[in-house]
Amino acid sequence: MLRSRKRKICVIVVVALSVLGPLYAMEESVSTFDYVDYQSVLARSVSDQGLVDYAGLKQDAGTLNSFLDAVASLDASQYEKWAEPDRIAFLINVYNACTLKALIDHYPIQSSLFGRLRFPANSIRQISGVWDKLQWNLMGKMETLDGIEHGMLRKHFNEPRIHFAVNCASMGCPVLLNEPYLGERLDEQLDAQVRRFVARPFDFQYDSNTGVVKLSMILKWYAGDFVQYEEPREELKLLNPEQRGVINFLWPYLNEPQQASMKAKPISVSFLEYDWSLNEQ
Numbered sequence: 001m002l003r004s005r006k007r008k009i010c011v012i013v014v015v016a017l018s019v020l021g022p023l024y025a026m027e028e029s030v031s032t033f034d035y036v037d038y039q040s041v042l043a044r045s046v047s048d049q050g051l052v053d054y055a056g057l058k059q060d061a062g063t064l065n066s067f068l069d070a071v072a073s074l075d076a077s078q079y080e081k082w083a084e085p086d087r088i089a090f091l092i093n094v095y096n097a098c099t100l101k102a103l104i105d106h107y108p109i110q111s112s113l114f115g116r117l118r119f120p121a122n123s124i125r126q127i128s129g130v131w132d133k134l135q136w137n138l139m140g141k142m143e144t145l146d147g148i149e150h151g152m153l154r155k156h157f158n159e160p161r162i163h164f165a166v167n168c169a170s171m172g173c174p175v176l177l178n179e180p181y182l183g184e185r186l187d188e189q190l191d192a193q194v195r196r197f198v199a200r201p202f203d204f205q206y207d208s209n210t211g212v213v214k215l216s217m218i219l220k221w222y223a224g225d226f227v228q229y230e231e232p233r234e235e236l237k238l239l240n241p242e243q244r245g246v247i248n249f250l251w252p253y254l255n256e257p258q259q260a261s262m263k264a265k266p267i268s269v270s271f272l273e274y275d276w277s278l279n280e281q
Contacts, residue, residue: 034070051279055108085187087157092162124276169278171278173279204250
């Protein structure tokens with residue numbers, strides 16, 4: 001009788017663990033971060049083309065500030081429990097939100113004489129130290145934009161599609177998405193951003209007569225993040241390993257006529273002039 005009772009107890013424990021275990025794991029891995037405020041900011045201030053109403057956002061910055069306050073108060077130990085897509089989505093959103101905040105804090109932008117000689121007067125490049133000096137409270141720790149992009153996103157995640165999502169408030173940047181990135185939709189959202197990138201003449205051009213692919217400077221600055229896609233192909237024989245990696249990465253996002261045309265002759269690569277003018281409505 002005692003042995004039978006022990007067997008029943010063991011069965012109950014095993015069943016309970018089999019039911020509760022996966023639920024507990026799901027709870028630990030799923031982000032519950034609230035993007036309602038950030039969603040409101042994007043819906044109100046960012047067009048479908050990724051252009052921003054900085055003047056309007058500056059006049060009504062309370063919702064953006066509330067979102068950044070929530071970012072500051074998030075417990076880092078909670079963040080560490082999230083699944084990887086949730087953490088990547090969170091950091092992209094934080095980077096883009098901090099960029100918006102940097103712009104409205106300095107809007108309208110005041111340019112220096114020296115700055116105007118190098119970059120457009122109405123440009124994020126006129127904000128001194130915007131990437132490496134200005135600091136933002138991220139989970140109780142002060143971080144720069146460079147720290148978020150290079151010290152967190154690029155350092156901890158092998159996800160080169162972030163380069164089509166983080167936005168530097170410039171026309172040459174990938175389009176600013178007017179909705180938050182979400183872990184459960186991250187693949188879909190990032191793939192859509194890459195397709196959008198190769199469809200923009202700002203970022204991708206191919207001349208079938210010369211075989212020249214013209215690419216955004218982003219793919220030169222961060223070419224090392226794409227070398228993992230390098231593989232020998234006849235049409236890529238003129239390219240160095242980094243350039244082959246970039247083209248191979250972009251290949252699935254091109255349409256069939258583009259792919260067929262690019263297979264017809266050896267490809268060479270050049271880079272487009274980067275447009276640092278403000279992505280303003």
